[in-house]
Amino acid sequence: MNAEIIAVGSEMLTPDRVDTNSLFLTDQLNQMGVEVVAKHVIGDDRERLTTAIRRALEASGFVLISGGLGPTEDDVTRDAVAAALEREQFFHAGISAGIEDRFLRMKRVMPEINKRQAMVIEGAEILSNDRGTAPGQWIAANGNRVVVILPGPPHELKSMFTRECEPRLRKLVPPLAIRIQVFRISGMSESDLDQTISPIYKKYGNPATTVLAHNGDLQVHLRARCSTEAEANALLKEVGDQIDAALGEKIYSRNADPLEVITGRKLVAAGATLAVAESATGGGLAERITTVPGSSAWFAGGFVTYQRRLKTALLGVPEELLASHGAVSSETAAAMATGARERTGATWAVSITGNAGPSTDGDEAPVGSVYIGIAGPDGVETFHRIWPSSDRPRVRAFAAQMALDMLNRKLSQ
């Protein structure tokens, strides 16, 4: 079964607000094997909402609407659903009494307008709200279709969905086993990745494959939906094995763990520690590493030698070397890594020096040019990469990703 989600509220059409209810609802629906095929945000406009509901019902069997159930004229959801289904609404004295009670418990009198919240659409099942005044409604429509109205406040919606919708929905959908495998990949472009694996995943509608890219980090998600867990696992293995064979060592994680976790695990296994010396990334690599709880077991710490003179003062990079090769150079990267390793006593040290832009400074290294140094028990190695026409935040993120990737590969040798 397919679902569409409609979030109602003009405030979610401003530059500062997103609808997050749909993330919770999508998670819940997916777990029952229901796919969300479209999401919509509609303002407090009765006509527009009526049209949107009618169209969603034409395309999908299950339409969830959140918000617009308050007591004011702006709250148009009940009216729009009634109009879309061409049904009447009637006043439900029991609901009204319940809302009145709720106000009394807060030692207040129910304002007259709250009676609007007791209007129920013909044929609806009432969904109780244990966190607020507006009840929800579950309405069976023609052709096995269902419209559900839920309140907008997330804590009301979540409680109502879990208590009232999930059990009803489970009766409508066949039981389904969903299994997910995540590969994480580094050191290739998104289009190279897709070109390599699309001949594999295109052969399969199930599992569904998604390729995600973020700051040089790539992910492939496979999601198998079968009637049994064993089938789903077998399907994941069938497709996963082919992707594994096609990508080989480009895959750094087969269980969704990020690079900093994978790298940390290898260091711990080797009884080794890590230090960093950062210039262009300004602490971003250390910051990323220390997002991992417990990283102090393998991450010693490091240096942010942002001004050139600190590369000499804190890391012992010779002034002559900086003068002759420049701060953005293979030689400086090597000296930074070596200095950081010596001064911290860590087993490994990674350095990053580069020009993240927006303008070239005295060194005249081109914007986007980054050198990475890795010093270890067997000496020091450097890597160079240019990301032209990338902006400052991306060059910094790419550089940190590449540094971790290079270290991780080194640790795998």
Added chain:
Amino acid sequence: MNAEIIAVGSEMLTPDRVDTNSLFLTDQLNQMGVEVVAKHVIGDDRERLTTAIRRALEASGFVLISGGLGPTEDDVTRDAVAAALEREQFFHAGISAGIEDRFLRMKRVMPEINKRQAMVIEGAEILSNDRGTAPGQWIAANGNRVVVILPGPPHELKSMFTRECEPRLRKLVPPLAIRIQVFRISGMSESDLDQTISPIYKKYGNPATTVLAHNGDLQVHLRARCSTEAEANALLKEVGDQIDAALGEKIYSRNADPLEVITGRKLVAAGATLAVAESATGGGLAERITTVPGSSAWFAGGFVTYQRRLKTALLGVPEELLASHGAVSSETAAAMATGARERTGATWAVSITGNAGPSTDGDEAPVGSVYIGIAGPDGVETFHRIWPSSDRPRVRAFAAQMALDMLNRKLSQ
């Protein structure tokens, strides 16, 4: 004129991803007086997307579509727009050559599939992409309607919209003077802020007021929309003066500049420099400071002393002090700041030590407990704060915010 925004991509129909491009687009459109009346997220499904585009065009004069312009079969936006408008597409040799060039500059060969990105819809104006391969398209349709296709990656979309769409759009909409004032506030809670200023802004429908909170940083946005700039400025001044009077020194910025920019400017004006010594934030404060282009003029660099022994080795914090007071203590924060100042020769040094969680370690400092040290020409001062029941990323972000806030206040004295 009304606009609808369609975000394309199956990944935005998962429980983990929201479309954020529409927030930027809404902001830009609103500034030109264009209202966004609906937003949609559609998966990588050609038929469904074609229908969604056709319907949006029936209801609204301006339809913006983001994403689905990649080189793969999944990228269906070009095809769907062509189908919705019943137009042909043709191969544009110039665009293809440009994409090939871009690959060459990265020393790579353009994969054959990238040629798909050079397909152009009949009658489209091409929108150049200075951050990626896929060009956008601006297509005038019947009845003064416009469809715009933009790439999905936010940095590509933003650059393209600003350079290519905004000027075209300005010719279509009547001029409207929109003036925005942003106050940035630190050192109070969101609810205290709202309680203080809501009696002021509630009196006005124009300017529209929004209160935003992010990791301890608060912003108040006033947006005045008038037919002349003078009117809008007068309105902003009327409301802004009252907010200014109510908040006083809690306001650290009246022009949207973030704390790291404000602080940097004060340091430059004083001919002073800054160093940092971080433990709990693991480089996050240095990373945040160095997001500012040109920050090397005032930011020397610093230390990430994540393991306890590095606090001694790199910053000279006496082992006895660590043993008697613990790594998370006022004494350690003071010694870290003093050590960083001495070893870098910077005018000021800021230190952060704390327990960001999720669990307490040997030191037994409670989760969320953070000490900040500020060493300067007149000695060293420390501050302590506990953020109970905050998670690790939030404690780290709050701590970096508080450290900058304290330094900024110190520099204002």
